[in-house]
Amino acid sequence: MTLAPAFETRWMLSNARSSRFGAAVVNAFWHTEEGNASAVQLAGFCGNPANNASYHDIVRDRIVCHVVDDDFASWSVLNANPSSYNLCFAGSRAAWTEAQWMARADDIRIAVWLTLEVCRRKGTIATEILAEGGGKYRRGSGIADHAYVTKILGIGNHTDLGIYFPWWFAKQILGEYLAPAPVPVVVLNAIDEEYKRIGGETSWLGLVEDGELDCRTRGGKYSHFDNGAIYWSPETGAKAIPNHLLDAYAVYEWETGPLGFPIGDHTVLTGPDGKPWGDVQGFEGGPLYRKFGQDRGYRVHGLILATWRRAEFENGELGWPTSDEITLDNGDIVQHFEGGDVYYSPTGTVALRPTDGPDHHFPISH
Template identity: 45%
Template sequence: MAPQFTEIDRFGPSHSPRDGARVTNFLLHTQEGNGTAESLAAYLNNPANGVSYHYTLRDAVVVRVVPEELAAWSVLSANPFTVNLCFAGSRVAWSRQQWLAIDGDLRIAAYIAVRSAQRHGHSTRVIAPDYHVADGISDHQYVTRALGIGSHTDVGPNFPWDVFAAHVASFAGGGGGVQTAIDVRAAASTWLGARRTDGELATPDGVGRFAEFENGYVYWHPTTDAHAIPTAVMSKYAELGWETGPLGYPVAEHAALPDPRGAGPGLAQAFQGGTVYRRANQPAYWVHGAIGDRWAAAGHENGELGWPTSDETTHDDGVYQAFEFGRIYWVPEQIVALRNSGEPDTPLARPA
């Protein structure tokens, strides 16, 4: 059960944009002073002081100073990918007994850390000394020793990591782990089969994540969520450069398309940059842009043009794409659909 605490919003101007960075860590800090959660928040809300945290905490009072969508001024160049909480009134020099005296606040901090990790889709593993670089929950000294940024040593050598980790595990389901969006999608897509990736891998943009399975992949991005891509579509995705290519990230699950004229159902999957169509036992093709819109107006694969049989091909001042029963030509300011009907081909009228 969630611990009992009072949460207050005292948002101020001491923050920066995350600039698309993916949040990977929740970090703990000491104040090195005697403030309350609210007095520390007031200090942080003065931009001239040059410091801020997302949360301050003392005596079961939590003050939200910076929204988690924004970066606080806590850990130098690690700000864009961290969420930060400061124990008001705490010090690096505290003994283990002094930390255990505020066990109620440790439990609240663990709850907030797990809540944040689940929100951002990163692990709830607790990264205690000796540190290693990973997604998870740690402290300011992790940034110093593992990431090589700055020189801070809080929360100090006597912080009761064992007690704090037990609190985290109790809120994260007992094992210290958390289901990410990729895990949830994989569980709902049993056709993917056995998982091949140990955990998740970062995409080259540093924001997205993916995992490989026996019969496909799951890709996640904060703006598109997690979607599974079957192997039959994945070959085209790879050919076009995966998520760094023109397709971008998937934006929906694949759909099975009935095909009375074919050997079995086809597949279609939508991406940020268009849709991949694959007829059973045939190559996959990418349909997008003005040609994709014109094909949609003709009825997609069930219309007079049928299934795509090529990607776009450069032609004179424009491009064309071949379909089962015709072609669609595009040049700036004009698009024409032609149905194969001998010489010459018949222009296909746009539906009313």
């Protein structure tokens, strides 16, 4: 199997979503923006439910914005929303030529990988492309575009991605990702390549402490270094984790726990004074944050992450997370932050920050 493409992940979760009402997810549909927004700009637009539009994922220039969790329906294809996963190429148009689309070949590769991951998680979407090119389609479960919804399902009147989209290239990439996993020597090369990419022996990882070891799940591998470790799986590729975050990763039971494998590079965040403030790294089960000086890092995900985002993450009044999620006696969940708490219940989330007067409420997520 070809390793996962390199991209930066942003979690910009939106309330512009609906229940799937028990519907099986049987199709994945790709869309154009018909504009020139960045992935972050388009995700911001989709973050406002009043705009009545959203996608599960938005891609542009190797940046992926997760907007709607795929357990929910995005607002993309009218009556087909409950049974579909939807991805949009920000800054794209249905009138593009094949050459214009191929200039975004990296984003097409990322779109194939993201969609294939949804197919694997759901287990109800056929891992095949229904588009034949030139506006022709086969009916069934699989991957297509918004024009399929119009022509085959008879819903709406959209024509994106357009007749010049290079479905041949998407099929080629899909075939690469569906190929058998490499033999162990290739796995070792993947960890070595990640080590070299970071800088090898002169990098922040330092020197290798042990050889390649087997993970406890999914055929993964890892190697320890002076200042961190590199984890690899066939689905996610190889990513380095610093010791600052490995302590917390251990608390969450490594790759077998809710975090899963790392999917992004770790990033050092800077504070208002411009000095390093803490670490963040994306994992399959959500980002892991650790402020420098804290005993360990904490996972923030789901609707609590969405509420923290609205409060401007660590730069806002809530500050950094200081606890894991805690389940209360009534079944509600709370997570503590430096400046207050975020509560979750089946009806939504609310953040409370202590003040001299009434509690300060951040926006509620439903």
